[in-house]
Amino acid sequence: MRAAVLCEQPGDLVIEDLVVDKPGPQEVLIQTVGAGLCHSDLHFMEGLFRSKLPSVMGHESAGIVQAVGQDVTYVKPGDSVVACLSIFCGQCRQCLSGHPHRCTNGRATSRSRDDAPRLQRADGTPVDQMARLGGFAEEMLVHQNGVVKVTPDIPLEKACLIGCGVTTGFGAAVRTAAIPVGATVCVIGCGGIGLSAIQGSRVAGAGRIIAVDMNPESLEAARLMGATDTVNAGEVESVVEAVRELTKGGVEYSFEAIGLKETAEQAFEMLEIGGTATVIGMVPSNTKVEIRGIDLLSEKKLQGSMMGSNQFRTDIPQMIDLYLNGRLLLDEMVSATISLEQVNEGYNWMREGTVARTVITF
Ligand SMILES: NC(=O)c1ccc[n+]([C@@H]2O[C@H](COP(=O)([O-])OP(=O)(O)OC[C@H]3O[C@@H](n4cnc5c(N)ncnc54)[C@H](O)[C@@H]3O)[C@@H](O)[C@H]2O)c1
Numbered sequence: 001m002r003a004a005v006l007c008e009q010p011g012d013l014v015i016e017d018l019v020v021d022k023p024g025p026q027e028v029l030i031q032t033v034g035a036g037l038c039h040s041d042l043h044f045m046e047g048l049f050r051s052k053l054p055s056v057m058g059h060e061s062a063g064i065v066q067a068v069g070q071d072v073t074y075v076k077p078g079d080s081v082v083a084c085l086s087i088f089c090g091q092c093r094q095c096l097s098g099h100p101h102r103c104t105n106g107r108a109t110s111r112s113r114d115d116a117p118r119l120q121r122a123d124g125t126p127v128d129q130m131a132r133l134g135g136f137a138e139e140m141l142v143h144q145n146g147v148v149k150v151t152p153d154i155p156l157e158k159a160c161l162i163g164c165g166v167t168t169g170f171g172a173a174v175r176t177a178a179i180p181v182g183a184t185v186c187v188i189g190c191g192g193i194g195l196s197a198i199q200g201s202r203v204a205g206a207g208r209i210i211a212v213d214m215n216p217e218s219l220e221a222a223r224l225m226g227a228t229d230t231v232n233a234g235e236v237e238s239v240v241e242a243v244r245e246l247t248k249g250g251v252e253y254s255f256e257a258i259g260l261k262e263t264a265e266q267a268f269e270m271l272e273i274g275g276t277a278t279v280i281g282m283v284p285s286n287t288k289v290e291i292r293g294i295d296l297l298s299e300k301k302l303q304g305s306m307m308g309s310n311q312f313r314t315d316i317p318q319m320i321d322l323y324l325n326g327r328l329l330l331d332e333m334v335s336a337t338i339s340l341e342q343v344n345e346g347y348n349w350m351r352e353g354t355v356a357r358t359v360i361t362f
Pocket residue numbers: 037038039040041043164165168188189190191192193194212213214215218233257258259260263279280281282283305306307308350353355356
């Protein structure tokens with residue numbers, strides 16, 4: 001089967017023909033239908049975070065179950081599934097205390113070193129999978145706790161977006177920050193993640209949602225998703241001052257959806273007294289985010305969010321209902337549909353910042 005493989009860091013993806021093993025007892029083989037391009041893969045392609053190599057990139061995919069291992073009871077061949085990288089063991093302290101997205105026992109849901117690899121090249125070289133999913137591939141072999149069964153009513157080339165981007169942004173607003181009705185919100189960065197945080201804020205009933213980006217197209221998309229105000233970061237002297245002016249003092253909740261030191265600091269600085277900044281973007285591992293200590297005295301909070309603090313087996317079907325009822329926009333988030341061979345071109349569009357989400361269809 002064909003897959004987009006990262007062979008060196010930094011590096012573009014290479015389309016290779018790989019051999020997939022049979023499903024292990026707890027594994028599911030999926031025929032991929034749609035795969036969204038998330039910025040996290042690009043961070044790895046650019047070498048900002050280390051990856052095992054070679055590795056199939058992609059972690060925002062949906063498809064149809066082709067085969068299941070002997071102990072799999074949750075799904076059967078023919079089921080529609082969305083994959084999610086928050087693979088839970090169901091037994092560690094984080095899983096059992098209601099935080100399965102923070103599962104600390106990845107070993108329980110992975111193959112051991114002594115087992116045959118899930119993927120390999122024809123010459124026997126083992127090939128890794130981004131986030132233990134490897135979604136930019138015609139087939140995905142994953143642990144059953146990394147998938148959720150979904151209604152066949154949703155097109156899988158739309159549902160795939162919920163696997164990472166929508167779950168992450170929407171969840172950051174409704175789960176991690178749990179913004180209350182009427183809140184004032186600012187979202188910095190309006191790609192797939194930021195647009196989803198805007199949608200989560202709208203569904204949660206935020207009173208005001210300020211979107212910040214440098215691209216007029218992204219700000220237009222933000223309005224469509226529910227933003228009430230927009231700030232073009234390239235046209236103002238200070239984003240923080242612009243937001244303070246709009247809100248007469250700052251926002252109650254801010255979200256950073258880019259992954260930069262500068263914008264993470266902006267998110268904190270634009271808070272009103274008692275406000276909460278949630279950094280969703282992946283800030284490079286060796287970069288420090290700085291805040292003024294005195295700001296903590298006014299009860300301002302800075303927190304992170306991993307995969308929208310999801311409980312994806314129940315959250316994703318809920319989000320699909322919102323989509324089917326017209327309250328969560330997914331069609332409008334897809335700027336372009338491409339083939340697997342065009343994956344590097346898709347990432348070039350992301351570098352230019354001109355797209356919301358690009359989806360590979362198989
Ligand atoms: N926390 C998590 O669990 C999690 C999950 C998925 C993705 N992420 C991260 O979220 C971030 C966003 O991902 P994405 O796929 O939406 O990316 P994206 O590239 O599609 O969107 C980023 C947006 O930010 C805008 N932007 C860039 N620099 C800016 C600046 N200085 N000021 C204002 N706007 C600016 C761009 O124009 C673009 O619209 C990435 O860092 C990604 O790795 C985190």
